[in-house]
Amino acid sequence: MGACLIPANETRIMIEPEIRGALAWADRREIASAWNPESLEMRTVLRQPGDLAEFFLRGRFDRYPFMAPEWTFSDAIWARAGQLVDFPKPITNPAPPTASIFLAFGNGGVICAPFNRLAYKSCAGPHGDWGGPEQWFEASAKTSAQKQVRADTVGDMLQVIYRDFLLTRGRMGNA
Amino acid sequence: MDQIGGRLGGDRMNILLEIEEQNEVIRSVEVELGDDETIEAAAARFVAALGFLEAEEILADLTAEGERLERHHTVHHAARHGRSWRHRHRRLRVTVFAPRDPKPKEFFWNRSLLVGEAAKDAAAAFGYVAGNPGFQTFSQPPKTLDNKLTLEAAHISCGEKLELVDTGGGVFDPR
Numbered sequence: 001m002g003a004c005l006i007p008a009n010e011t012r013i014m015i016e017p018e019i020r021g022a023l024a025w026a027d028r029r030e031i032a033s034a035w036n037p038e039s040l041e042m043r044t045v046l047r048q049p050g051d052l053a054e055f056f057l058r059g060r061f062d063r064y065p066f067m068a069p070e071w072t073f074s075d076a077i078w079a080r081a082g083q084l085v086d087f088p089k090p091i092t093n094p095a096p097p098t099a100s101i102f103l104a105f106g107n108g109g110v111i112c113a114p115f116n117r118l119a120y121k122s123c124a125g126p127h128g129d130w131g132g133p134e135q136w137f138e139a140s141a142k143t144s145a146q147k148q149v150r151a152d153t154v155g156d157m158l159q160v161i162y163r164d165f166l167l168t169r170g171r172m173g174n175a
Numbered sequence: 176m177d178q179i180g181g182r183l184g185g186d187r188m189n190i191l192l193e194i195e196e197q198n199e200v201i202r203s204v205e206v207e208l209g210d211d212e213t214i215e216a217a218a219a220r221f222v223a224a225l226g227f228l229e230a231e232e233i234l235a236d237l238t239a240e241g242e243r244l245e246r247h248h249t250v251h252h253a254a255r256h257g258r259s260w261r262h263r264h265r266r267l268r269v270t271v272f273a274p275r276d277p278k279p280k281e282f283f284w285n286r287s288l289l290v291g292e293a294a295k296d297a298a299a300a301f302g303y304v305a306g307n308p309g310f311q312t313f314s315q316p317p318k319t320l321d322n323k324l325t326l327e328a329a330h331i332s333c334g335e336k337l338e339l340v341d342t343g344g345g346v347f348d349p350r
Contacts, residue, residue, distance in 0.1 A: 021274060022275075144341075144343055155274030166316050
């Protein structure tokens with residue numbers, strides 16, 4: 001619970017090397033990604049294979065790394081988030097090599113991985129079995145031992161989200 | 176006694192080993208050797224200095240001025256053909272990027288190495304301590320390689336660029 005007391009400045013300093021890695025990753029992939037150190041927010045625009053439809057991935061990093069960041073898909077003006085219409089839909093044919101981390105849950109979509117605050121039950125997500133989002137590192141260790149996804153830095157999180165994004169077509173919901 | 180004395184008091188010389196790939200020298204290392212050392216012993220010294228390759232690989236293709244050097248030859252004998260020796264390597268040179276690091280690293284892997292083993296090797300070099308590492312290509316669209324294939328079977332070619340990605344599954348199976 002001490003995680004709640006982490007000042008933004010501390011997060012800013014600690015996350016900076018990770019942001020450099022993440023932005024270099026985006027450059028290599030020719031993906032538009034911007035980091036706002038004031039709001040501790042990362043905005044990334046992904047283009048879906050096929051029709052190149054744009055999806056707007058938002059990461060929020062307040063209290064990071066003591067608390068898992070908050071990853072979700074937003075609308076094009078970065079206003080609303082978590083709606084099915086803004087989430088990419090996993091393909092089933094051809095079947096991906098692994099289950100997707102994109103999940104329809106409740107009335108919206110969620111990126112279901114231990115590195116996402118929004119996947120935890122205490123943050124309205126599906127997982128009550130991972131503890132709280134301040135225990136995300138322990139949850140990651142546990143799930144990766146079960147051959148489930150692990151990403152411990154901002155760049156690694158982006159890469160894993162991108163990995164599964166490449167195995168999507170269309171949207172989870174209609175406008 | 177003369178023989179022993181001669182061995183202990185033998186001349187020393189610097190030998191340059193150039194590693195060749197597709198008619199280009201991609202690495203070189205200079206090692207000081209005793210003139211009565213065998214080529215086999217010299218190969219072990221080159222391996223220690225290079226930090227990659229194995230002595231047997233070097234011995235399989237080692238020349239000086241086009242003359243093949245045999246393991247039982249002495250450095251003195253080989254140096255008659257010059258002090259610049261050459262090895263044509265048969266490994267795959269792969270440049271690996273990691274989403275957490277702006278700078279890539281270079282690896283020389285046997286073609287028969289499994290993708291998953293190579294990924295673990297690269298992940299360790301980048302400081303990953305857990306997870307299920309694999310590789311993603313830079314093709315359009317990028318593909319995640321099958322960890323169970325050999326590098327050769329995965330059609331990795333010399334000079335290829337790959338990016339580390341965690342291959343752990345999500346928690347949602349859409350099938």
